Amino acid sequence: MPAISFQNVSKTYRGGQVKALDGVSFDIAQGEFFGLLGPNGAGKTSLISILAGLSQASGGRVLVQGQDVVSDFAAARRALGIVPQELVFDPFFNVREALRFQGGYFGVHNNEAWIDELLENLGLADKANANMRQLSGGMKRRVLVAQALVHRPPVIVLDEPTAGVDVELRQTLWQFIARLNREGHTVLLTTHYLEEAEALCGRIAMLKQGRVVALERTSELLKGRASTMLRFKTDATLPESLAAQARMTGRIVQIKAHDAAEVETILTKLRAANCPVEDLEIGRADLEDVFLEIMQEEEQDKGVRA
């Protein structure tokens, strides 16, 4: 049985004018650390909201641990620990009370040892009696993570958990989540930080305009694509033949090369054009390169279909 099963899920808004999800189907197996990536507006939040039972799909269905998120809402919801994007909390509780209350909501009581472990692992031990109002944004986010985990859900969903979060919390969070994953919890992560997804996720789905445009093991996704990137800085204008294939961020230029011979060709073209380069590096393509490439291919395909 998959931990999560998305079956032909669609979602439209405004009476069908906006198609946020268009037949999304994939399964996440028990124990996977799975990444859901996509540019703004791709449909990630819509998919997570349907999974969490916060919004209804317009078509298709979603199962969590075999339970339908609509017809078996309570069982499906209990199997999920969801760390939301937004900071929502009850200002009248202190941290420990907030965790007890959340546990009670799922019928979990006498849970103090686990609550202590959560506080300890998320760097909240000295904040246990602090009122939620007094916490900094980063500390509130830690509490949200603890709240999501308080009923020991088998499936953990992290929706952009590190947006605007400092390095220390990111590391604390990832160490803890990675441990829970090793202990058998399934993790679904949506993120804009590609290096995070690359480091953590065993498999990745990429969404674009409501459709799955890639679904692969992270290593395959990286291996099957451009394997080499040439990176350098320049103030000069690139020769036209290179400009077409380059990605430019200010003075930084990145050009994809399939093999060593292509690297040489690129360097020869730069020299022939008298294009001075600084800080030249030749490196492996990372997930960001692959992501951009897939998104561009989709644009081109659409152009062909149109």
Ligand SMILES: Nc1ncnc2c1ncn2[C@@H]1O[C@H](COP(=O)(O)OP(=O)(O)OP(=O)(O)O)[C@@H](O)[C@H]1O
């Ligand atoms: N309540 C709504 N009413 C109308 N359109 C909506 C609504 N919610 C989302 N949309 C639209 O549905 C599409 C998918 O949005 P969604 O928020 O799911 O994307 P996302 O991948 O989470 O984006 P982001 O990375 O920006 O959070 C977008 O075109 C968005 O404008």
